[in-house]
């Protein structure tokens with residue numbers, strides 16, 4: 001255990017920060033330039049603004065060495081603008097956020113990544129996809145189909161693992177935004193056993209989906225149905241389902257993050273998050289604690305929005321498998337002991353190089369996937385004015 005450590009993180013020069021941002025600037029131009037030729041003025045403006053937003057945030061990450069606070073701007077924008085674009089789309093297509101039964105039977109239900117873990121067992125055992133959407137692109141609200149979403153998810157997941165939950169999930173930003181509102185948490189003591197919540201929900205939903213032959217989580221428990229689409233409430237069951245969605249959204253996504261300053265839905269409930277934790281083992285990037293530098297003051301533990309650090313894990317030099325690579329602990333550590341790391345290398349050997357490699361991958365994917373969603377939501381708003 002060290003008592004005196006040499007700190008190395010100083011703001012970078014403007015020139016060096018710009019140089020490090022150049023690959024992201026070029027990638028952003030490549031992703032958004034095609035939209036510049038769009039006939040719709042709001043779409044063009046939204047693409048330019050989104051591209052600039054992503055480049056500026058990356059530049060600030062380079063200039064300041066801080067990851068979490070700049071990433072959070074992107075992630076909150078993603079969380080808030082996804083419902084704007086999506087709800088606008090469904091209202092234009094069918095005039096309601098409720099999916100009529102006929103649409104579901106016709107396989108025109110939009111697919112998101114949440115049901116992926118629920119589809120695996122029925123597909124493996126019965127060769128049946130228990131989701132009422134189309135596998136291949138079908139147009140309309142079925143969007144690109146399940147195959148496209150699964151491919152995007154798999155590509156991002158193999159590289160950044162549970163980083164998906166900090167750089168790609170288009171729902172988590174709402175609660176991260178809520179958690180950022182209060183200066184201090186009103187509820188500080190959280191029973192650590194809540195960490196098992198997502199695993200319990202995952203197990204229950206996998207078994208229920210197998211038994212009922214439907215994506216049980218989407219039908220009964222997804223809080224984000226409240227801000228996307230849901231089964232049209234034509235009877236008592238439908239009304240109960242929608243009541244559950246609204247209550248879970250209000251409790252887990254709004255109230256509890258405001259009280260605890262934690263991502264409570266992600267940490268204590270989300271079955272997809274639990275499933276995604278498994279892929280932290282396949283990613284080459286992780287966050288470690290350099291025990292030679294650690295004092296241990298546990299500031300990293302307090303800053304973690306997902307309870308992914310414990311006294312024991314800090315002593316072992318590790319984060320828990322629920323770590324979503326948000327970077328809050330690295331930013332918070334006064335001793336530079338919480339570090340980005342590439343598997344197979346020595347801990348704390350060139351941690352900034354590990355951060356850069358992770359961020360190029362994560363931010364490149366964020367621009368490609370989340371950037372399009374942000375631009376769509378922004379265009380919907382701009383359309384009102386231009």
Ligand code: SF4
Nearest residue numbers: 294295297298300333
């Ligand atoms: S913030 Fe965490 S990693 Fe850094 S010195 Fe304190 S306990 Fe150790």
Ligand code: SF4
Nearest residue numbers: 304323324326327329
């Ligand atoms: S351990 Fe660190 S990087 Fe992982 S979720 Fe917690 S704060 Fe974020």
